Amino acid sequence: MIRKIIHIDREKCNGCGACAAACHEGAIGVVEGKAQLLRDDYCDGLGDCLPACPTGAISFVEREAAAYDQTAVEENRKRQAPPQPTGCPGHQPRRLNVHAAAPAPMPGPAVSQLGQWPCQIKLVPVQAPYFQGAKLLVAADCTAYAYANMHQDFMRGKITLVGCPKLDAVDYSEKLTEILKNNDIRSLTIVRMEVPCCGGLELAAKKALQASGKFIPWQVITLSVDGRILD
Secondary structure: OEEEEEEEOOOOOOOOOHHHHHOOOOOEEEEOOEEEEOOHHHOOOOOOOOOOOOOOOEEEEEEEOOOOOHHHHHHHHHHOOOOOOOOOHHHOOOOOOOOOOOOOOOOOOOOOOOOOOOOEOOOOOOOOHHHOOEEEEEEEOOHHHHOOOHHHHHHOOOEEEEEOHHHHOOOOHHHHHHHHHHOOEEEEEEEEEOOHHHHHHHHHHHHHHHHHOOOOOEEEEEEOOOOOEOO
């Protein structure tokens, strides 16, 4: 039958899992870091997931699809007892095995390497004197907590912009594009966490670099939740 059903644009999806949490029917799951409609007959077509999506990746389409099946939805819920997590892996609680080795003696307190204020992407102006000739670091909020030597290894000598596309629920690419276009940025480093929702930050920075029309050296560094550099 032809009916109204959701469509998820995988290019726009940042894997945050907000849509899966909003769907009362269990029709959506996060598969390989992206939201996915699990079965057509689980989707009731009401669209509770649409306003929950921060990137506008979900829309309605009319297409051939199995009719909504309330019985199948209820049976699926029973099979999932206890409930299986369908949201973003970044939400899933886990205990980290932090090694309690004695730290090496420090000659003095660590010195902040933050080179400007403000540092939140939403708050910084698109033009500022500190951007001229700058090496730009775009980092996810959580990286400074997960990686112990963030200031010395990544922030030192750079202008640091931080944000979380999931918590801010905005597309940073437009503002980052203006920053890259209007300033003499020498390089771009993106530091993100391994969780799928952090991909939104990487995607925004890459889109901005492409839209700026500039050829700037860039790199992406991914951190694990237990503080290791993965790539």
